[in-house]
Amino acid sequence: MKAIQKIAALILLGIISFTVQVQAQMTHMAADHIMVTPDNIKWVDGPPSLPAGAKMAVIEGSPAAAGLFTMRLKLPANYTVMPHSHPADEHVTVISGTFFMGLGETLDRSLGKGIPKGGFAVMMTGTRHYAFTKKESIIQIHGMGPWGITYVNAADDPRNKK
Known part of the structure; x- marks a missing residue:
């Protein structure tokens, strides 16, 4: 059971890390790009x-x-x-x-x-x-x-x- 919890924690940590990276990239893109309608x-x-x-x-x-x-x-x-x-x-x-x-x-x-x-x-x-x-x-x-x-x-x- 502890092994499953560790794997789940690692997966969750990976998802959180990926989300933070995507948000940082989106923020960076917003500063580097201008799109006007x-x-x-x-x-x-x-x-x-x-x-x-x-x-x-x-x-x-x-x-x-x-x-x-x-x-x-x-x-x-x-x-x-x-x-x-x-x-x-x-x-x-x-x-x-x-x-x-x-x-x-x-x-x-x-x-x-x-x-x-x-x-x-x-x-x-x-x-x-x-x-x-x-x-x-x-x-x-x-x-x-x-x-x-x-x-x-x-x-x-x-x-x-x-």
Whole structure:
């Protein structure tokens, strides 16, 4: 009988040890992985560096800190971001709608290229460009922080209009 009790105790100890290891791995996985579904995205007002009306959600990292970040912008219909540049490469994926981008120091809607849902664009560091929508669109931007935007014309910067 004692042998059976010892075997049962060893099996129970093994089960407990295995359970603790699995829980530790699950905790580790939670810290190492980010999985986002559309229903758990928290939208807030866009940053003061963008014209009013935009909503944003930071998915990963922080655009204000050094390192990789991912954020989404929900832009209303007829939204415009005047010519500007960024201090790092900008990677844009269109989640919904059509996002228009053009190159140069002057806004010219006729030269803006429409990037449809599922499309992707990269603007290299310092590239002067502009963007606009015709209908509500959601884009995802990822890049290296700290992130910033410098308008070609300081009068176009919403931070200067306060």
